[in-house]
Amino acid sequence: MSIFAVDMKKIANIEFEDIPLLLAPMEGVTDPPFRHACKEQGADIVYSEFISSDGLIRDAVKSVRKLGFVEGERPFGVQIFGNNVEPMVEAARYAERYNPDIIDINFGCPVKKVASKGAGSGILNNIPKMIEITAAVVKAVKTPVTVKTRLGYDSEHKEIVDIAERLQDVGIQALTIHGRLRTTKWGEPADWTLIGEVKNNPRMTIPIIGNGDVVDGPSAKHFLDNYGVDGLMIGRATYGNPWIFREVKHYLKTGELLPPPDVCERVRVSKAHLVDSLNYKKDEFYAVMEMRKHWGLYFKGFVNFKQFKLRLMEAKSIEEVSSILEEVEKYYN
Numbered sequence: 001m002s003i004f005a006v007d008m009k010k011i012a013n014i015e016f017e018d019i020p021l022l023l024a025p026m027e028g029v030t031d032p033p034f035r036h037a038c039k040e041q042g043a044d045i046v047y048s049e050f051i052s053s054d055g056l057i058r059d060a061v062k063s064v065r066k067l068g069f070v071e072g073e074r075p076f077g078v079q080i081f082g083n084n085v086e087p088m089v090e091a092a093r094y095a096e097r098y099n100p101d102i103i104d105i106n107f108g109c110p111v112k113k114v115a116s117k118g119a120g121s122g123i124l125n126n127i128p129k130m131i132e133i134t135a136a137v138v139k140a141v142k143t144p145v146t147v148k149t150r151l152g153y154d155s156e157h158k159e160i161v162d163i164a165e166r167l168q169d170v171g172i173q174a175l176t177i178h179g180r181l182r183t184t185k186w187g188e189p190a191d192w193t194l195i196g197e198v199k200n201n202p203r204m205t206i207p208i209i210g211n212g213d214v215v216d217g218p219s220a221k222h223f224l225d226n227y228g229v230d231g232l233m234i235g236r237a238t239y240g241n242p243w244i245f246r247e248v249k250h251y252l253k254t255g256e257l258l259p260p261p262d263v264c265e266r267v268r269v270s271k272a273h274l275v276d277s278l279n280y281k282k283d284e285f286y287a288v289m290e291m292r293k294h295w296g297l298y299f300k301g302f303v304n305f306k307q308f309k310l311r312l313m314e315a316k317s318i319e320e321v322s323s324i325l326e327e328v329e330k331y332y333n
């Protein structure tokens, strides 16, 4: 049984009114406070950052902590990565105890320390092992298993059409394809042609989620119209912009662009993010530090924002940050 009954826009027993928009798992970005901000603006599925299978089975604090989520985040996917069957099976069982809605396997990470060990996108040069790991994980857990991967290892091996069939055959319930190869550089645009080929392969019955370079309503519509995927996953365009989910949904429904959020809304969301960070980090100083990477993004394009950013970067308490944010609101209103 597929977890999306494609025409009904469904994942497992969760129905979506419209084409689902997924927040991409992003290491160092998609912690619970960031996910909450995106969820509030309409993200239909959110994922953990990727979690090392070896870390999980060693009970490493950093890895275990990434499994945490709150009920309001559902549907929630845990993403694991690794290069061997046994640790991946054990990690999936470990993750299942936290009762996520999805266990996603990362076969797409190109970062050297991951890929050079044959995990993430490194496994794209060993397809039999990729299939073996996936089959074993699917068998080991009751939670629906999905995969996120790339088009292939390099330009000589754009094998995703075949890989997708084989992953489906061993029981994954949805496939996310990032339209890049392991070797593609970030500057190069994502190539959706093969994502479309996978989607239009009559052998494929599971939902195909497209990923790469969705930045706004028009780009989302372009990829949907041209490649017919069952869902869109959005990564970098969410930085400082959780509103992208609301904007894309509005555009897909009406063909109209929403005006960008005003300063009051930006202040409201960034304050909520700060409070969430405090609840998550349980330490005022670390929560304030964590927010430093978000200030410039939440107020990107605001003329003269530098003066406030400099002060926000030096602030050490929630009270200080809140009072600067109030000044920001007054200044731009």
Ligand SMILES: Cc1cc2nc3c(=O)[nH]c(=O)nc-3n(C[C@H](O)[C@H](O)[C@H](O)COP(=O)(O)O)c2cc1C
Binding pocket: 024, 025, 026, 027, 028, 029, 049, 050, 079, 106, 108, 109, 148, 178, 211, 212, 213, 214, 233, 234, 235, 236, 237
């Ligand atoms: C900072 C950063 C961290 C990422 N971490 C992960 C990760 O943990 N797991 C994963 O599957 N992909 C990860 N990715 C890839 C994204 O999920 C996504 O596939 C990629 O950014 C392309 O989508 P976009 O063009 O919408 O950004 C990461 C990307 C970035 C920029």
